[in-house]
Amino acid sequence: MKKIEIQHTDLQIAPINFGGxxxxxxxxxxxxxxxLDKFVGAGFNFIDTADTYSWWVNGTGGQSEEIIGKWLKSRGNRQNIVIATKVGSETKEHGYDxxxxxILKSADESLRRLGVDHIDLYYTHFDDNITPVEETLSxxxxxxxxxxxxxxxxxxxSPARLTESFDVAEKNGLPKxxxxxxxxxxxxxxxxxxxxAGLVEKYGLSVFPYWSLAAGFLxxxxxxxxxxxKTARGGGIRKYFDAKGKAVLKALDVISEKHGTKQATVALAWLLAKPLITAPIVSATSERQLDTLCAAPALKLDTEDIELLNEVSK
Incomplete structure (x- = not known):
């Protein structure tokens, strides 16, 4: 599969990011x-996680990183995988930080759980809106x-803090x-x-959307x-079941039937057709779901498809 480069880096990724x-x-x-085996076997190599996944299970998190670490060790494929993890999320133990x-403590803990000597892409997961930007970037x-x-x-x-981060980095020679x-x-x-979107263009950022399928609604x-x-996510996504959401589902039905594919594949292909989008983040809990997601890069929507989806999703 053709790889793309994360901007301002030498990291080469396939255009789907597996959400851990x-x-x-x-x-x-x-x-x-x-x-993970099936994902990599299909030609993909980009895995996203966070130090707090899945804190909602045990109150602290770390399970996702530990599992990924065990998998990397057992497969001996670290050199072929791009790993992204995050710092700053809220748990029962602490607030956003x-x-x-x-950051220094959490990075060492993530490295230990992942069993690696470096993290390829390290995210500020949530902003505490207290710490000076210069402290974080330093x-x-x-x-x-x-x-x-x-x-x-x-x-x-926030857009303001993101902009400030670039201003501070430029002024002080700190990483961007x-x-x-x-x-x-x-x-x-x-x-x-x-x-x-304007900031993405201004600073040349690669974009990896989360909840690319609206928690399964799409x-x-x-x-x-x-x-x-019938699902634990039902309460959180019922809000999408309005006139606009129903119109989006109808359009996805039409286009998926036209191309002989699944609605989720079409929804991801729409994202990938956007010039600013690099690799949507998606999760799967079955091989059938994963097949649907991995098919998205190969689906090329035509102008009519994209215009329809753009119109109903306004």
């Missing part, structure tokens, strides 16, 4: 290994200098974020397109109010 939030949560270690002390500079981190990225930073992980999909367009499996009661 399911490892140690809805997938046990054995099933996680099976999903991107202080120097927390901590990352030390990690990069020590060889523990290669590049840094941002997720869930090379990528952004925003919330973006067919039913969640406004935030990214209004507040972040798979098309939720068609009645009763369907939302």
């Amino acid at each position: 939030n399911v490892f140690g949560w809805t997938l046990d270690e054995q099933k996680s290994f099976e999903m 991107i202080s120097r002390k927390h 901590a990352y500079a030390d990690l990069i200098k020590a060889g523990k981190v290669r590049y840094i990225a941002a997720s869930n930073l 974020y090379v990528a952004l992980q925003p919330h973006y999909n067919l039913v969640e367009r406004t935030g990214f397109e209004t507040d972040y 798979t098309g499996k939720y068609r009645t109010e009763a369907d939302f009661d």
